[in-house]
Amino acid sequence: MDWQKNLLLAAMGAVLIMLVMRWDDFQQNQVPADLPAATTADSSALSTEVPSAAATDVPTTGEPGQTNPAVSGKVIRVFTNTLELSIDTRGGDIVHAALPKHFAHIDTPDEPFVLISNNANHTYTAQSGLIGKNGTDSAEGRAVFTSTADAYTLEEGADTLVVDLTLEQDSATLTKRFTFFRNEYRVKVGYLVDNRGEEPWQATLYGQIKRDSHKPDADVGIGMQPFVGAALTTEDERYKKFSFDDLEDKNFKTQIQGGWVSMVQHYFISAWIPDQSKQNQFFLKQQGNQDLFLMGFTSEALSVAPASQGEISAEFYAGPKDTGELEKIAPYLDLTVDYGWLWWLAKPLFSLLDYIYGLIGNWGLAIIALTIIIKALFFKLSATSYRSMARMRKLAPKMKEIKERHGDDRQKMSQETMKLYRDEKVNPLGGCLPMLIQMPVFLALYWVLMESVELRHTPFLWIPDLSVKDPIFVLPLLMGFTMWLTMRLNPEPPDPMQAKIMQFMPVVFTVMFLWFPAGLVLYWVTNNTLSFLQQMYITRQIEKADAKT
Known part of the structure; x- marks a missing residue:
């Protein structure tokens, strides 16, 4: 699993670089x-x-x-x-x-x-x-x-x-x-x-x-x-x-x-x-x-x-x-x-958002409603991903045991790990592929919310302007908390270094989202909350089924 560790380290480095670049842009634009x-x-x-x-x-x-x-x-x-x-x-x-x-x-x-x-x-x-x-x-x-x-x-x-x-x-x-x-x-x-x-x-x-x-x-x-x-x-x-x-x-x-x-x-x-x-x-x-x-x-x-x-x-x-x-x-x-290269997907998303706003009359509620609709469309695909992750979580003790027995022999450890996947009928990529399929939709929605002038100077609850950051940072903190809750339902990586990085990710993303427009953070909070509820429901279903057998 070295590639996963390297990918996480690269992601952490990219986030830190973006933080520095953002600060530099802020200074130059003053x-x-x-x-x-x-x-x-x-x-x-x-x-x-x-x-x-x-x-x-x-x-x-x-x-x-x-x-x-x-x-x-x-x-x-x-x-x-x-x-x-x-x-x-x-x-x-x-x-x-x-x-x-x-x-x-x-x-x-x-x-x-x-x-x-x-x-x-x-x-x-x-x-x-x-x-x-x-x-x-x-x-x-x-x-x-x-x-x-x-x-x-x-x-x-x-x-x-x-x-x-x-x-x-x-x-x-x-x-x-x-x-x-x-x-x-x-x-x-x-x-x-x-x-x-x-x-x-x-x-x-x-x-x-x-x-x-x-x-x-x-x-x-x-x-x-x-x-x-x-x-x-x-x-x-x-x-x-x-x-x-x-x-x-x-x-x-x-x-x-x-x-x-x-x-x-x-x-x-x-x-x-x-x-x-x-x-x-x-x-x-x-x-x-x-x-x-x-x-x-x-x-x-x-x-x-x-x-x-x-x-x-x-x-x-x-x-x-x-x-x-x-x-x-x-x-x-x-x-x-x-909307960037995803314009063909972003335009219908904006049309749907605009239609929902016409019915509701509030852009904040329209963002929440649009997120719910998208999650509903991908409900079955997400469920497949969450079931795979729940099964992987069940295997965490056995994978840890394999590492303890064969930690010095990477080839043997890899063979035993793949054998475990076959015996338990678990696909290690089953949790990733459905999420990757959904990524273009979420990226397109990111651009829709960032480019929509309709959100500029639009208030929602305590937020005076959905196009700029939350003035009291409630939404970024909620985003980090819901991200942390969701990650607790995921299987813990067998590599201690990788596990520590995963634990630190909600903190990094919370800091990053402090500067994001409130409309975008509202979308992420809603999406994370729905993901957590769906994943928790599926995990408990699997645990109950296992308890009966």
Whole structure:
């Protein structure tokens, strides 16, 4: 059984390494809190790198151009029931986005969560414009639009809000139109072109997200960390993601009909979604040698005949990773709710969890109910495992005796052990294989609970927020206790060293789970409790049957 001992030692070492790594991540992520939205001058300076082209070229790689630092605009504020935006009239970029329905911290409900912001510590902006023959952005600089107001608010009873920025060219009037929707996080960003000239007007729409590599502290505990970086869909892969390290090594570009490009982090994303009926080119790249990255697209060129009007548009999304909403916006955009390689199993699990929540109306109770349903589905498989372990426990004295007699002769001890298994009709792997079969389901559920923005700032009993750790550590202690109870029903390993390691495991996992989100720990406590009750029931059944014989 040396392989079991080595496996346990490796697991213990991995846990300790994860503890150290988690502490290191915690230290690195302690950056100063976001400052207020940038001033006009700040937002201009931080949003100058945009695709550029020669007078008649349409770029395909998103190469940045130099702009005129003397040109600057003002910030327009926009308020809806789901978004609070700041739009810089220089270029018409979104330089600040806050989400009033998702507050920053559990104890500051008056402060909305800030997704997009530019300040001394962080660069994150959504840029868009026109490039090419009659584009608004070029190597010489970016256009400054005008607006009729400094602030716009979605009125009560209105379903949409339109914000127009205008620009007069030599022979055309351009209107950059932002359309906002009640209860939605998507924004339609379009250009209306009135060509009064005698020549065709032509330009290409681009949109890009510009961001540094700062990774917000996800506070998900030790283990698998949420992805932070760029993601898009391609012809070959529905969901293809790139870390910032990937982009430092190599740029990426592709072309696809429709498509989207996004910046993904825990619970939230921003994404550009161009016209789904057009062929669009997408690019991901590092900005020079700076800690800045561009994730964007260029669309097909728009041509407007003389004395005619034309329009080109895209959509921008800045909000939570809501599976239902993202599915409606673009194909495969919902895959940014990143369940890892088990997404095919995790998606139906989330659908079931969401359905249960719709019936119960409480996420904590929904997690408990979902765990019970999963345990019920695997009841017979678990029973097989527990029966095998109960029989192995019965053999513990005989196995100890074999070790005492043949401890110095490993080959003889192994032969006698296998003979004992055959005589007693016990499969030593019978307790492991059924559990291994269930592991993909439990791992998928782990990701579901970790990625579900619905749990963020959701209270349950004494816990104010199921997405972060239990503030008084009751659930981790219960998890450790139920794990200890369950392990007492398992056969004791014949190796004393292995037995000591097993005794120490509940302590190690209790410490590890202190930082896990409470929703995940609630699942483990429920699962452990049900496992203990089922295993205890089966063990007593076997003991009673043996007493009668």
